[in-house]
Amino acid sequence: MSDQDTTDEKGASEGASGKRTLSLKPSAGTVRQSFSHGRSNSVVVEKRKRRIVMPGDTPAPAETSAEAPKPTPKVVTQTKRRVIKPGAGAGASSAKTETARSATNAEQEARLNALKLAQQREVEEAKAAAEEAKRRAEEEARLKKEAEEEAARLAEEAKRAAEEEARKPKVKEKPVVEDEPVAAAAPKRGASDDAAPARGGRGGDSRKRAETPSPAKPTPRTDERRRSKLTINRALNDDGNQRGRSMAAMRRRQEKARRGQQQSGPREKVLREVTIPDAITIQELANRMAERAVDVIKVLMTQGQMLTVNDIIDADTAQLIAEELGHTVKRVSEADVEEGLFSTDSADDDEAGAPRPPVVTIMGHVDHGKTSLLDAIRNANVVQGEAGGITQHIGAYQVEKNGQQISFIDTPGHEAFTAMRARGAKATDIVILVVAADDSVMPTTVEAINHTRAGEVPMIVAINKMDKPEADPNRVRTDLLRYEVQVEGMGGEVQDVEVSATTGQGLDNLLDAILLQAEIMELKANPDRAAEGVVIEAQLDKGRGPVATVLVQRGTLKKGDILVAGGAWARVRALIDDHGKQVNEAGPSAPVEVLGFQDTPSAGDPFAVVETEARAREITEYRQRQLRETTAARLGTARGSLEQMMTRLQESNLREFPILVKGDVQGSVEAIVQAVEKIGNEEVAARVIHAAPGGVTESDIALAAASEAPIIAFNVRANKQARDTAQAEGIEIRYYNIIYDLVDDIKAAMEGLLSPERRETMLGNAEILEVFNITKVGKVAGCTITDGKVERGSGVRLIRDSVVIHEGKLKTLKRFKDEVAEVTTGQECGMAFENYEDIRKGDVIECFRVEEVARKL
Template structure:
């Protein structure tokens, strides 16, 4: 039977062989010889590629690629990722030509090169008004544009960048950016200096050069932006403008009157004094800079601020740097994109287009871009989606990328050695720039024991999802110039989630600093009261061992803490002294040179010659 099976298999194989032979003969008769040569292809290889994707692009079986890599000592599966060099080696081995591309190539042409001087036309100057808190920056802007925004600001301070264009009687225009003066808004001031042509440094004549004034000078220098100094509040009692000029010399700001290059103008925003001189100085500086841009091209600019408006959706304040932004254009801003549905200027007027140096609010983006991001018009939705997907991927990779190689044992040892108490917070603010400033300031508060941990931050009103996240993470919600809707508020009450509202950044930072200070373990400070020497130890029935002592230093108090020393070595910390007698009477205190009796409860190992040290412990609260 076995022999018959073998013959059957042989017959089957022979039949298949005959069929193959006949097929070859048929092909030869037709004159079509089988061509086994490989087809050379132009294979496009990105930064990283899987074995499967490479096999598809090469039209080669994945198993053949894996065999080839195994010969090179690489054990890979079909879904494993290989680098560009390995992929190129494999492609060459199979006879293909390679063209390398990078993911970042999608950004090519997004921001074009500089304009040709022949196409450029004069444009209005962009001026950043910078300086210390309460030196009158916004009041000066109000005087220039005859409006009253300062009175509507919480605490009288600007908490985000405002952008306005002032039209002069001579039909000339100047674009102003009002930057915050509080220390927390350093990044916003840096952006203000970087996107502007001229910096107007406002210094109060009755105050002088302050920390944020110096910081504004440094930002302007880093951006290589010319400075015009406006000495404000010259009409206030005690104002000494000349002192300001002298103080600025320490920071290498030399006035024209002293042989320098910096224009210094004395103004009073309240009484509208010297405003014409300031505008004249700005126009003169702009004429020297010869500011030009090409309006007849696709628009490019920078995001000044962004927010999430309940009725209008994401709203971005944009400064157009060159080109003309039109309604209906498809724009990319950071990792957001969309079609411009509306262009609104600072007077709430709908515009059809916005030219160079014009600040406008745009509606239609799919998210709130980060302030400082470049914005540009692209040709179609596909191009916009390609750029934003690449940027989102890069951002995710940065967020999840490890800072350094840390082993699990190192991580566990750090957690064991340093148990950091964290205050988890959810931050919601009116605009993206304020969110950035608050998160940055909170991350600086704390030490090696306590710190604030921001588990979520964003621009816009407090929503039900924020409350659910706060409930799950046991974190309070901090609302800065925003409020929770009725549904979110009701949910927070039901779930016991705390929502704190703030309008001034000082108050927010002070409150969080106070909470973190309360989380610090108090310091225990010992205050020495006195020593008592044990002269004799007695055993008394129903009481136990009693020490007869003489106070040798200071005093001994009932209710104070005591410890027993033998040969200057602590042998027992007894806690609070509850029994202190002089003769047969219970006393509260025994002073130096007097004798007394003490009992220590369960501790019976007391001997003559021991010393009783008496002290108090005071808990001192710590602050950051």
């Protein structure tokens, strides 16, 4: 076998295995490659066209090109593939040939399909690229047009600014160097300048550099900052290479300049509608008016009030301030939360109402027998339960007469319980005025008459103590005429009944008069509705908590109801009637004790039943906040008044007597505070630092210790811890059960703070007959006593020509050579003054004694 045959067989085997070898024809071309530093290389390259094999054809070997890295040409030969034709025999079968041909055809079809898909993708991508290029060109054209318009507008503005500057008077200014890009400022070099280093060598280049110094190259950061500035030249000669300011930035800049021009001129005041609540701070009012708080304080100062921004003012003052500053005012109130709490429809009681018992209040002067009369009516001994035999609480009771109920309210007659009597008159239907037949009309009786008229309720006069021998009912009727109370016996419309609480005389007639008056009034109430009424009395019980005595006026109060009274609310835990028994409900005109309050209500507060606890909390929180703000506004205004500040400065010598009051019920505490505040004068006054119902606690001791005040306990006691703390702190706790004694003791204690009164007693007069100058003694006046007597050590006045020229003390009183205690009328004596010697013949000496007397309130 020759070498050629071996090569053919090897090529055939390699072609059958799928590998192709590279071969070059002898007639291939030569290509010369040039490298750096003068090196070159010759490479023989043969190029062949790629033959596209169609289905049914035999694939041709692939065309390749090769490069030899060596400088001498090298020929890479490839042996021809021997094609085995059908019929040649040579060990190949026709079945194999057909199988290879079918596989080749399938492969060619797949390649053609892939080629078509690639061509389609290329067409679509070219189309999308063309559309994107068109869109970008349009966008660039639009942006360029906008930039040209903005540049033209800026040029026009610059031109107008230049014209305005030209019109103004010229002032020497430093030349302003226009901010140009650094690249534009650099000198441009031509082709000859670029070629100069090559021709002239290094020497010529250095000489040229020395003659023409090049500008300093800025740092990249400065260059970027300068390139970012938009100048007129840059806007007009936009080269497109640098990024300019955006339109939004330019609009912001123009808007800022416009705002600066607006702020430079006077700002126009904006008048607003100001919403003002019941109480508001000065700072909040200023914010709502968009005014400075200083301006609001200046307005207040012109009105004579010195306040700060955190002080609270009332709605009227805030309205005056707002109107003074030119604003309009809209008054609002948070009281909307109370809408619907109390019913104002009285037609409901007239239409759906049932007859209700009358509410009767017994009023009159102290010790005229009010409680004894009620005691006789209800057959109970109430007077023995009251300390000192006087009523100090409002008692509410219910009695029955001829199958009809009558509710009684007993009020104190002491002058300190004015507020209690006023509350009793407001909550009642009929007032019984008790007047003692032996004492007639007294000041508290007149006060009760005034309360009755203020409440617009009918009156029945009960002339009590008819069992006494000195009783004179006609005197009572006559005295009542002075106060426009005309009884039926005097031709008037007021019923009068003569009674005796001791013997029971006339009690039935009194009850009949009450029922007759109630029948005339036609009292009705609807029991099938939510309860409403008034708090008669309230107290803090140690075992039961806050307890309130209430009088139901409308509806029915039931166990479990939620009621609101003033700033306190309660879920009714228990209802206790006047006999101490628990009941499940209380109808109209029924007095009951209510347990379950969260806090102690105030006596006289109206109450109403609400649906939920949330509404009860909302109402009570509003009322508590309103009370705090109103109190703060009142105190703040009083504190800031210039007039009151001057008054306080003038009354700096006013001494205060601080006390802390604790009582059994709210009404007693209120009466004690009112009675104590009435005591005093321009030199001393009582100041109640704290007053509340309930026992004395450790917190009360701490407050009293801080204020250095005694504690007044009325019908209450201190617990053991409080007593120990008081003893350790040295705080005095004084216990009382009669308001007379309490008021008297406080008055006596306050009198001790008064400075004693200087009382002067005239002793006598003496006339100077001669003046002697004695060695080591001084001037001594020889006198004769013209009137009264003269005592050693007494006060003297020296009177010359009816003018007092000296007042002092007598140092020496001698008769002949002896020192004497006193000299009487007609006797002669010698006198010398303390620290004074300007005495003359004919002067008159007036002698007096000064006594200090304790003052009374």
